Structures are given as C-alpha cells and as structure tokens.
Amino acid sequence: MTTHYSLKRKLIRYTSIFSVILGCILITAAYKISLEEINEILDAQMEYLAERVAQNARPLQSNFDQHKRYHEEDLFVDVWAYADKTDVTHEHHLLVEPKQKAGFYSQESLHGDWITYVLPTKDFQIQVSQQKKVRQHLALEFAVTMFLPYLMIIPFALFGLIYIIRRSLKPLDDFKSELAQRDSNSLLAIQNTQYPEELVPTINEMNHLFERISIAQQEQRQFVADAAHELRTPITALNLQTKILMSQFPDEENLVNLSKGLARMQHLVSQLLSLAKQDATLSHDIQITKFKLNDVALNCVEQLMNLAMEKEIDLGFERNELIEMQSIEQSIHSIIFNLIDNAIKYTPPSGIINISVFEDVENNAYVQIEDSGPGIDAEMYDKVLKRFYRIYHHLEVGSGLGLSIVDKATQQLGGQLSFDQSSELGGLSVLVKLPKIYHHA
Secondary structure, three states: OOOOOOHHHHHHHHHHHHHHHHHHHHHHHHHHHHHHHHHHHHHHHHHHHHHHHHOOOOOEOOOOOOOOOOOOOOOEEEEEEOOOOOOOOOOOOOOOOOOOOOEEEEEEEOOEEEEEEEEEOOOEEEEEEEEHHHHHHHHHHHHHHHHHHHHHHHHHHHHHHHHHHHHHOHHHHHHHHHHHHOOOOOOOOOOOOOOOOOOHHHHHHHHHHHHHHHHHHHHHHHHHHHHHHHHHHHHHHHHHHHHHHHHHOOOOHHHHHHHHHHHHHHHHHHHHHHHHHHHHHHHOOOOOEEEEHHHHHHHHHHHHHHHHHHOOOEEEEEEEOOOEEEEOHHHHHHHHHHHHHHHHHHOOOOOEEEEEEEEOOOOEEEEEEEEOOOOOOHHHOOHHHOOOOOOOOOOOOOOOOHHHHHHHHHHHOOOEEEEEEOOOOOOEEEEEEEEOEOOOO
16 A cells, blocks of 8 residues: 655654754854864963963962862962972872973873963973863853754744745645535636646646546547437337338237337437437536426426326326526436436336425425335445446336436536435335526536
8 A cells, every 4th residue: 555645744854853953063063163262262361370370480289179070260280390300290180291392282181181281481390281171061051052042943943934834835735625626527727827836837737638538528428429319310210110010010029029129229329319418518518597497397297298108107296386497407307307217117007106396495496206116225226326227127128327317417416316215105216406596616
C-alpha cells in the first residue's frame, strides 16, 4: 500500500529542524566570538597587572585553592628571583621556566589548563596566571545570554512560519475544494487566474485532459445515437413484416418468437436513443423551461396506455396535485416514462399500477409509481441501477437500461431515487424526489 506524505507537515518539520540547527550554530558562534573577546580583554588586563608589579618587583607567591571557584577578576601573581637555585615549582601548579622574552604561555597542571603572561626583568620573572576554564565559563555565559532572546523568539517565529506555510499552501486546498465541488459530469476548464504560477502548468494539463475526455465522450455518445437511429428504421420495418406474416400464419411458433425478439430489440434501440439524449443533455444541451409536472406524467400515461391495455392493467392516478416546475422537462419525462414502462413490463396481466404526483412544504416535487408485480428484494436495490442488469431474464421485453436511465436523470436534476415495497399493492414502490426549481451545478 502506497503511503503519501504531507507537503505541509514536511515543510514544517524541516523548518523546525533548520531552526534548531541554526540555534546550535548561533550559540557555537556566539561562544567562540565571546571567548576571543574575553581573551583579548583579559590578556590586556594581565599585561597591565604584570607591568604594575614590575615597577616594585619583590618575591611573591600566589595562593591557589583547588576547592574554590574563581572568576574572571581572579588573577594569580607569582614573582621569583633568578638567583634562587631551587626548582621552579609551586605548591599547587608549575611555574613557567625562565623566559627571555615577555609573552603569553600555556601550560597544564593537575588542576587544569592555565594561561600565563610572563614578564622577565633583570632579577625577577613576573608571572600573571589564570585558569582557562574561567574564560571558557564566562564565554559560555555570554553565549547563553545572547542565545536567550533567540530561544524566546523561536517559538513565535515557528508559529509565524507555520502560518506562512499554511497560507502559502492554501491555493492547493482551494484547488482541491474546487475539484471536489465540481459535478461528476463537469468537464469545463478550470480557471487558473486565481492560482499561483506554480499551479498553472498542472491546471493547464488537467484542462487539456478534460478536453480530450470531453471529445472522446462526445464521439461515443454520437456513435450510440447514430447506431440506434440507423437501427430503428430497419427494425421497425422487420417488426411490421413479422406482424403481417403472423396474421397469415397465426399458429407458427417461430414467428411468435421472432416477433418477441424484434420487440425486445426495438425496445433496446429506443432505450439507447433515450440514453444518448440524456448524455447529450448532461454534457451541453440543457434546456430549462416552465411546465406542469402533471402534464408530463399524463403525457407518459397516454403514450404507454396501449401497452397497459394489452395486459389489461389498471393504470391511473391515485394522487394528482397541481405542481408547477422550472426544470429540464425532457429529463423528467424520461424518468416518469421509464418507471411506468418498467412497471407495465413486470406487472402481471390484470394487475394495478398507481401513479402519485405531490409536493411538500420544502419546495420539492414527488412522483411515486406503485405496482402489483413481484417487486424487488431490498438487497437488489443498488444492483438494478446498473446498466444492462436484469433480474427477471425470462421476460422477453427488457434491456436493463430503464432504471439506470432514471437514476442518472434523477442525479442530474439534483433529486433522489428510492425503492420500497408497496404497502397497498404489494409490488415495487419507486419514489422520485425532485426540486421544483432546477439549479445547474
């Protein structure tokens, strides 16, 4: 499984690490600069003290306490005569051997490293000594003192950087939101005027992709429409010729089977044409008009009444409220027509189909189709919406496209499609909820 990383969190993490590294570099640099400055100042102090002692030189031995912590002002002054033939030693640390030239010398002792300024005179050697760790501790204190403001500011700086990073990456979130809010069938170009130039190449490539997909879909829809249109005329002619033959040879079983097959093929072509028209409506040819939902439902009933009468089905309105709509009439006609046609196919002879048209207080219109057929199991509700999916394959007429067309048209209109068992007739109850005013996404 591929794991994706967050660019925002990565930038924040790297910025935080960089700030910590920068702080370490800062305190190290501050320590070294402070140590150099302290060495320069204290060296000058040691030189000055040695010159003052040389003006009235006399033997002098410093007193060093190894348990005491000394500070920068603590200097150890030792004066010893060259005439003293005793080993040049000190009770606690080694004195510098006789030098001919004044200067600074480093030495090690049992109590750490020392820096000593030696000033030789005619009879005496004057030494001013200081522990190196005293200077190091002082330099560290200065470095920490300089680092404290940085330490206090860095949390606010990090919060500021986090805000800047999130603010800078907000166009990515806006871009994601725009894509998420787009209709699933929308292939319109994304406007790149509001996005930074880093995103423009990606947006341009996506627009080119949308354009190619739109062209491919248009070609596919045109092919289906053309094929269905070209097939409708010869199939209708064949169907008529078959009926003529059946009238001449009514007992011929093969002619009956051929007639049923042609009827199913004719129905499939009709559904394909309806699907092609619906896809065209989804893509660009949207016509929003004002009409009465009752007139559309009545028109569908009139078109399908002959099929209902052939099976002696009682088809009529149980509830018919006057509802004015502003929507896509062609899509609503397709919904009601296919639902009634589907109900007629699956309702047994002498059955009942009830149609209800009503509205609610929230400006929604409802169309309910109930039949006395076998119904559909609840676990099959989602499957019957797939194209070419059929439950009852023993029926000769039926393509498995009707409910798929209804579902797609309902989604396009911003409505909802639901199935249930009819409490009155026992068969399938289909409820379509549609907004009375269509808002194009």
